[in-house]
Amino acid sequence: MKTVKAITLILSSVILGACTAETQIIPQEVKIEQLQHNWKLTHVDNIQLATVINSTLTIDPQNKSTGNLGCNNFIGKAExxxxxxxxxDMANTRKMCDELKNGVEMDVTSVLSDWSNVMVDQxxxxxxxxxxxxxxxxxxxxN
Structure with missing residues (x-):
């Protein structure tokens, strides 16, 4: 009986350990064509955005980039x-924004205007x- 309990305990530990182990994410090569779409910002720092934020990013086949930072529109060239x-070469409008939208704009601008890592998943x-x-x-x- 002790043997059965010991085996059960060991198997439980192995199974639970396997369930809680972190999955390693293997970076995959991204191609510029995967980015050439219309995108809507949904999260900043894994926090879902309020529905009043309508931040977008569009990259066309010539790598022209347009969109909305959160309050102001922008245009530039994707590298x-x-x-x-x-x-x-990012240029944007200069409307007065409320505090929430201004915070999102600052975060989006800081990421897009400097070299940042990219991952695409469907x-x-x-x-x-x-x-x-x-x-x-x-x-x-x-198109």
Whole structure:
């Protein structure tokens, strides 16, 4: 009977350990074509955005980038290298924004204007640097 209890305890430990072990994420190569879509920002730093925030990112086949930072519109050129993205020559409107939208704008601008890591998973795009992570949802393909 002690043997059965010992075996049960050992198997339980192994099974529970396997369930709680962290899954290693293996980075996959991203191609610029995977980014050339219309995207809607859904999360900043894994926190879901309020519905009043309508931040978007569009990258067309010529790598022209347009969208909304949270309150102000922007335009620029996407550069992509070694699974990293940045928007150069970024110009944006200068509307007065409320505190919530302004905070989102600052985070989005800091990520997009500097080289940031990119991951694409079917219908989501994650762009992040050592300060912030932006999660976008695919809206539609750009032609």
């Amino acid at each position: 992509f290298s070694d699974n990293q993205l940045r928007i150069t 219908d989501s795009l994650i762009i992040g640097n050592n300060k912030h992570s932006l999660t976008y949802q695919l809206l539609k393909t750009v």
